[in-house]
Structures are given as C-alpha cells and as structure tokens.
Amino acid sequence: MNYDNVEIFCPYCGEKNYIDAEMSGNTAQHLICDCEVCCRPMEILLKVNSEGIIFTEVKNEEGF
C-alpha cells in the first residue's frame, strides 16, 4: 500500500515535511530523511494499524 504526502514535523525546526511511504505488508518501517527546511537528519518510524491508517513517530539523532 502506498501513502503519498505523509505529514511529518521536523524535530529540530518544527517545519512540516511530506514523505512518500510504501508499506509492503509490514506493520512498521524505519527510515531516515533529511528535513527539507533545515537539512538535518530525522529518524522516522512509520506504523500502520489494522484499518490502514498510518502513524508516524519522528526522532532526532539523539533519540528524542
């Protein structure tokens, strides 16, 4: 299942970013993206519940 324009907020500058996610039967996916605004790397955890609704968790390099 594909999710376009998943909304995430940068943990450094708080700006909104959009990512495209592809969930191939997994319930969780982990990726690293650079913020489009401040270019710092953020760690993104994507989860999909049984209803197909996507949840995101964003962490900075220090794990917060």
Ligand SMILES: [Zn+2]
């Ligand atoms: Zn940022």
